[in-house]
Each structure stands twice: as structure tokens, then as C-alpha cells.
Amino acid sequence: MKQFMQExxxxxxxxxxxxxxxxxxxxxxxxAQFRAAMAAQHGIEFxxxxxxxxxxxxxREAFWRGVISDSGLLVDGAGEDATALENGDAMxxxxxxxxxxxxxxxxxxxxxxxxxxxxxxxxxxxEQGGRQQYTHRELREDVAKLASALAADGVGVGTRVAAFxxxxxxxxxxxxxxxxxxxxxxxxxxxxxxxxxxxxFGQIEPEVLFTANGYHYAGKTHASMPTICALAERLPSVRRxxxxxxxxSDLPPVDPAIMDRLSSxxxxxxxxxxxxxxxxxxxFDHPLYIxxxxxxxxxxxxxxxxxxxxxxxxxxxxxxxxxxRPGDRVFFFTTxxxxxxxxxxxxxxxxxxxxxFDGSPFHxxxxxxxxxxxxxxxxxxxxxxxxxxxxxxxGMAPGRDHDLDSLRLVMSTGSTLSPESFDYVYESIxxxxxxxxxxxxxxxxSCFVLGHPELPVRRGELQAYGLGLDIAAxxxxxxxxxxxxxxxxxxxxxxxxxxxxxxxxxxxxxYKAAYFERFDNVWCHGDWVxxxxxxxxxxxxxxxxxxxxxxVRIGTxxxxxxxxxxxxxxxxxVIGQRWDSDTRVVLxxxxxxxxxLDEALEKTIRTRIRKGASPRHVPAVILAVDxxxxxxxxxxxxxxxAKVVNGDAVDNVGALANAEALELFRDxxxxxxx
Numbered sequence: 299m300k301q302f303m304q305e306x307x308x309x310x311x312x313x314x315x316x317x318x319x320x321x322x323x324x325x326x327x328x329x330a331q332f333r334a335a336m337a338a339q340h341g342i343e344f345x346x347x348x349x350x351x352x353x354x355x356x357x358r359e360a361f362w363r364g365v366i367s368d369s370g371l372l373v374d375g376a377g378e379d380a381t382a383l384e385n386g387d388a389m390x391x392x393x394x395x396x397x398x399x400x401x402x403x404x405x406x407x408x409x410x411x412x413x414x415x416x417x418x419x420x421x422x423x424x425e426q427g428g429r430q431q432y433t434h435r436e437l438r439e440d441v442a443k444l445a446s447a448l449a450a451d452g453v454g455v456g457t458r459v460a461a462f463x464x465x466x467x468x469x470x471x472x473x474x475x476x477x478x479x480x481x482x483x484x485x486x487x488x489x490x491x492x493x494x495x496x497x498x499f500g501q502i503e504p505e506v507l508f509t510a511n512g513y514h515y516a517g518k519t520h521a522s523m524p525t526i527c528a529l530a531e532r533l534p535s536v537r538r539x540x541x542x543x544x545x546x547s548d549l550p551p552v553d554p555a556i557m558d559r560l561s562s563x564x565x566x567x568x569x570x571x572x573x574x575x576x577x578x579x580x581x582f583d584h585p586l587y588i589x590x591x592x593x594x595x596x597x598x599x600x601x602x603x604x605x606x607x608x609x610x611x612x613x614x615x616x617x618x619x620x621x622x623r624p625g626d627r628v629f630f631f632t633t634x635x636x637x638x639x640x641x642x643x644x645x646x647x648x649x650x651x652x653x654x655f656d657g658s659p660f661h662x663x664x665x666x667x668x669x670x671x672x673x674x675x676x677x678x679x680x681x682x683x684x685x686x687x688x689x690x691x692x693g694m695a696p697g698r699d700h701d702l703d704s705l706r707l708v709m710s711t712g713s714t715l716s717p718e719s720f721d722y723v724y725e726s727i728x729x730x731x732x733x734x735x736x737x738x739x740x741x742x743x744s745c746f747v748l749g750h751p752e753l754p755v756r757r758g759e760l761q762a763y764g765l766g767l768d769i770a771a772x773x774x775x776x777x778x779x780x781x782x783x784x785x786x787x788x789x790x791x792x793x794x795x796x797x798x799x800x801x802x803x804x805x806x807x808x809y810k811a812a813y814f815e816r817f818d819n820v821w822c823h824g825d826w827v828x829x830x831x832x833x834x835x836x837x838x839x840x841x842x843x844x845x846x847x848x849x850v851r852i853g854t855x856x857x858x859x860x861x862x863x864x865x866x867x868x869x870x871x872v873i874g875q876r877w878d879s880d881t882r883v884v885l886x887x888x889x890x891x892x893x894x895l896d897e898a899l900e901k902t903i904r905t906r907i908r909k910g911a912s913p914r915h916v917p918a919v920i921l922a923v924d925x926x927x928x929x930x931x932x933x934x935x936x937x938x939x940a941k942v943v944n945g946d947a948v949d950n951v952g953a954l955a956n957a958e959a960l961e962l963f964r965d966x967x968x969x970x971x972x
Contacts (some may be wrong), residue, residue: 318754392792404577425657442575455480460504487633493952582606600801607794612644624649630680680709717758
């Protein structure tokens with residue numbers, strides 16, 4: 299096993315280099331090979347990664363054509379003579395490859411050549427163990443059977459199909475079958491309650507609903523069918539429910555009222571008429587996915603993503619930024635309710651094996667994912683920033699306890715990865731790994747900023763802007779800021795993975811208001827960021843959660859970095875409370891076992907924030923709480939807590955995984971003005 303430890307990095311500043319690829323590793327990356335191919339094709343010398351990025355936005359049509367041709371994607375009407383971009387100066391309004399046609403599932407099942415072999419396409423491990431594998435042949439056969447059953451059931455172009463399902467292989471199979479027919483896929487995880495699911499699926503009115511009879515989490519078996527029975531009453535559009543027997547334990551009986559709509563997965567496949575697997579090639583921007591905003595400020599927005607833009611963006615990110623190669627074993631810890639599931643399954647288009655997991659990452663202990671990584675020889679390991687921080691707080695040393703020699707890339711997203719977590723990866727996971735802190739989201743079902751296999755990893759920084767994305771930080775007047783200045787993250791030119799719009803937003807007004815009202819004809823993403831001199835980015839948090847005490851804007855991530863580095867603090871949430879015609883900073887902390895928020899710890903917290911951030915960041919009040927509310931994808935909800943503290947209504951508590959935690963913040967005597 300290779301050495302995993304480095305010298306301690308506490309003294310290293312933000313921006314200090316923690317890792318860089320060898321010249322041989324950088325040169326052999328697919329990013330370097332793509333750069334050379336584009337240089338040869340266009341007669342341009344790209345002497346650096348920055349030069350390639352500059353070209354990718356200066357000649358974005360040629361760049362995206364290059365992604366299609368270099369990746370071997372099956373797209374009709376996207377050649378050199380075809381129109382790549384129509385109405386390209388308009389956001390919204392630009393159309394990419396208006397004459398092209400493709401099928402998303404065909405490209406995932408093709409991966410350079412039709413895959414019908416016995417190499418693994420999907421490997422699954424559940425919380426309770428029990429490895430399951432699908433070869434490419436088996437995957438293709440089951441997709442064909444399911445597509446046949448769905449076609450016989452009336453599913454076709456534009457049919458909306460939903461899934462209330464754990465991250466099991468059948469979810470991927472169902473998505474591929476639906477999209478092979480030109481249907482539209484939407485999913486959420488089975489830990490959602492009835493209200494949360496109906497708030498999402500009720501808006502899009504699906505005709506078919508996939509589910510499992512239950513799921514495992516934290517050592518417990520949870521039945522899903524009672525929720526499905528309740529949903530069936532609220533979703534009259536659903537005429538077929540297909541249920542997978544995933545858990546084998548005593549479960550509540552199914553309501554007879556839904557039996558006429560209910561089919562078992564296996565029986566549904568067995569009864570499918572004989573039909574070859576075919577792929578409906580459709581316009582480039584044909585709807586593929588419907589994803590949902592968190593819904594913490596109202597009903598979730600139903601974000602429609604087109605097939606072509608999603609495919610191009612994911613293939614670019616996988617092949618070039620994550621250096622995913624045929625035969626790689628790519629893992630991301632996600633549920634079917636987080637856009638990282640959609641991102642992960644696209645790995646098939648790059649010839650990767652999908653490594654799936656469903657359950658708690660801390661059952662029976664915190665090493666379950668690392669054991670999986672060791673036994674299956676992961677090449678790319680993706681997870682949330684919170685998981686990495688939790689491993690650090692637990693004192694785990696995966697690189698010491700597990701053979702991670704095959705691992706080339708660690709990916710982190712969901713929230714800002716702290717500088718201390720950067721240190722932890724290199725000290726306790728693996729010293730020779732590219733750490734890619736990524737940021738984008740459901741809005742674009744991908745990333746604006748992410749990793750780069752040719753560049754160094756710098757402490758606390760996201761490595762690079764995504765190719766083809768004209769990213770900048772704007773001031774309040776819509777002017778691009780120089781490196782070192784802080785402002786709103788924007789994209790100044792149209793890009794293929796912009797949403798098609800919001801479902802049900804017929805005049806496009808809600809879509810335009812969400813991203814284009816702040817700055818005319820510019821995508822405003824809602825992150826508060828600082829571009830760096832070296833071409834990376836530091837993210838300070840969501841700009842709508844940015845604190846403004848005394849008129850000075852403060853990013854919440856700057857406070858979290860200081861507070862959560864303390865061993866006494868398990869996690870924290872910081873909000874602005876309206877106070878004396880201004881705003882004051884209030885910090886809530888969930889303490890580690892055995893810790894107490896006494897005067898000494900409060901002083902330590904304030905000192906750490908003052909020295910590590912600034913006196914402006916020091917909270918006026920620090921309070922302990924037993925729990926912190928979060929969305930079902932694990933993101934803490936600063937806005938919802940701020941509303942409770944300020945006496946405002948929280949519109950949609952059903953979007954939260956632990957809505958009861960909001961009551962811990964309500965009517966706190968310590969926050970009273972009296």
C-alpha cells in the first residue's frame with residue numbers, strides 16, 4: 299500500500315499548493331489529449347489549460363462541436379456544416395444545435411461502441427451488504443425488456459415518468475428505458491414524506507411511477523408502500539405503479555385500492571412483449587429530466603433539463619475534468635433525489651462502471667464507504683463536504699486502514715469544502731490524489747467550477763472554471779470584478795446545459811426571474827465568490843444567505859470554516875437576525891459528544907473567528923442546539939432558520955428531512971428584544 303500521510307498542513311495558507319500532478323500524469327490526462335486534438339484541428343497553439351478555457355468561451359460553437367466529435371457521441375446534425383448556436387446572444391432564448399437529433403439512453407449504452415459484453419456496467423452494494431452486478435449485456439437486456447413493457451403501456455415521446463426509489467440498479471435501468479422511448483424522467487428518494495413527494499410529482503402529473511417496497515437506512519428497514527398508497531390518491535395521473543421487491547422483511551399490506559394499478563418489477567419485465575431495443579432520436583433540447591429546487595421558500599420549482607445539453611455537459615465533466623476513462627469505477631454517494639445521481643449515471647457514456655450504494659454512510663461504522671472503495675478498486679470517489687468533515691471529526695484515517703491505491707480522484711460538493719477538510723484528505727485519505735471541490739447544482743444539473751487533472755490543488759480553492767462556461771464575479775452594478783474581489787457568481791454567455799425552463803411556467807416569467815432578473819442577459823447563480831489570481835475560485839456561501847451587519851456583506855462559509863475546525867463543534871448554522879434597525883450575526887452550534895457551550899468555549903469560538911476571518915464575522919450571540927434542519931440532500935437551511943428566528947413563515951417544511959428541528963430555534967429567550 300502506498301504511503302498516505304503527508305506532513306501536517308495547519309500552517310499552510312488558503313491557496314497554498316497541496317498536490318500537483320506529475321508531468322507524465324498531466325500529459326496523459328484526457329484533458330491534455332483533448333487540448334492537443336483541438337489545437338491540431340483548429341491550428342491554434344494552446345500553451346496552457348487557461349488558453350484552452352479562453353478559446354472554449356471565445357469560440358464556444360467550435361468547442362462544443364469538439365466535445366461531440368472527440369467523445370464519439372451519437373448526435374445527428376451536429377457536424378461542421380450544421381448550426382451550433384441560434385440566437386446565441388440571448389439569455390434566455392439561445393438554442394444549441396437546433397437541427398440536431400439524439401437519444402440520451404443510446405449514448406449511455408453506446409460509450410464509443412454498442413456495449414453487449416460481460417464487463418461490469420453497474421455494481422451495487424447496500425447498507426446490509428450483498429453485492430449485485432449487472433454486466434453491459436444484462437443491463438442492455440433489462441433496459442430492452444422494460445422499454446418494451448413501457449411502450450406497450452403507452453409510454454412514448456414526452457411521457458412523464460416518476461420514481462420514488464432508493465439508489466439501486468433498477469433506478470438506472472428504468473431511467474434508461476424511459477429515455478430510450480423519449481420519455482421524461484423525474485425521481486426523488488424514498489425518505490421523502492407524502493407532502494414532499496406530492497409537492498413535486500403533483501406538479502408534473504406523471505403517468506407511471508416506479509418505487510421499491512422499502513429501503514434500509516441506519517440499520518432499520520423502512521416500508522415505502524404506505525407512502526405510495528397515499529400518493530396514489532393524490533396523483534390521479536398515475537395509471538401504472540411498478541414496485542421492486544428490494545427489502546425482504548415483514549411489511550404492511552398494500553392498500554387494495556391501488557392493486558389495479560400495481561405491478562411487480564419482475565412480472566412487468568416477464569410480461570413484456572418481444573421487442574428489440576430501439577432509440578427515439580429527438581431534438582437536442584428535448585426534455586430529459588425534471589429536477590426540483592429545495593422548496594424551502596415555497597413549492598419546489600420543477601426544472602426541466604434537455605437531453606443534449608445534459609449529455610454534453612456531463613461527458614465534458616466526466617472525461618475532461620474528472621479524467622474518467624473506459625473501465626474506470628466511478629462512485630458518488632448520493633440518493634435519487636439529488637442531482638449528483640443524474641450526474642453519476644451519465645458515467646456510462648464515458649465507458650465507466652457505476653458504483654452504487656444505498657443506505658447510511660455511517661452504518662455499521664464510518665468506514666463502510668471506504669471498505670467499498672477498497673474492495674471494488676474505485677478510481678473516482680465522490681461525496682459531500684459534510685461527509686469528509688464528519689470523517690475528520692471522527693478521527694478516521696481511511697488511507698491507513700484501507701488500500702486506496704486505485705483512487706485517482708476525490709470529489710466533494712453539496713457545500714463548501716473547508717481548508718481543514720482539504721488538509722484532511724491529503725493527510726488521512728491519500729496524498730497522491732486530485733481533490734476536486736465542485737460547485738454548480740440542480741439549476742444546471744452539473745458544475746460551474748470543478749476539478750482539472752493538469753492543475754495543482756490549492757488549499758480551500760476550487761481548481762478551475764468549467765470549459766465552455768464564461769464565468770465571472772459581478773459587483774452590484776453588473777461589472778466583472780478582478781481576481782481577489784468578491785461578488786456574485788455569474789455566467790456571461792449562454793451554455794448548453796441551461797434549463798429548458800420550469801415545468802408549467804408557460805410564459806417563462808418564473809424562469810427568467812430565477813436567474814436573469816438581477817443582471818440583464820446574464821445568468822446569476824446566487825453564490826458569493828472570490829476568483830483567485832491562479833484561476834480558481836473561493837466560495838463564501840449562497841448570496842441570498844449572505845449576512846449584512848452594518849452594511850458589510852459576509853459569506854457564511856467564512857464563519858463555518860473557523861467554527862467547524864474546532865473539535866468541540868459537530869456542525870453549525872449561522873443566520874442574520876433583524877436587530878435595532880440593522881442585522882446581527884447569530885451562530886447556532888451542535889456540540890460534539892461531551893462538549894459544553896460554556897464561557898471558555900464561547901471565547902474560543904469568537905477568538906477563532908476574529909483571527910481566522912475578521913472582527914466583522916464574530917457573532918453577537920452563540921447558542922447551542924441539539925439538531926440543525928437540512929434538506930433531504932443534506933444541505934443546512936439557513937433561510938428557513940432565519941425566517942423562524944425573525945418570526946416569518948416558512949412556506950414548505952415538507953422539503954426538510956428533519957422539519958421538527960426548526961422548533962429548536964423558535965422563540966428563543968436569548969434572542970428576544972425585551
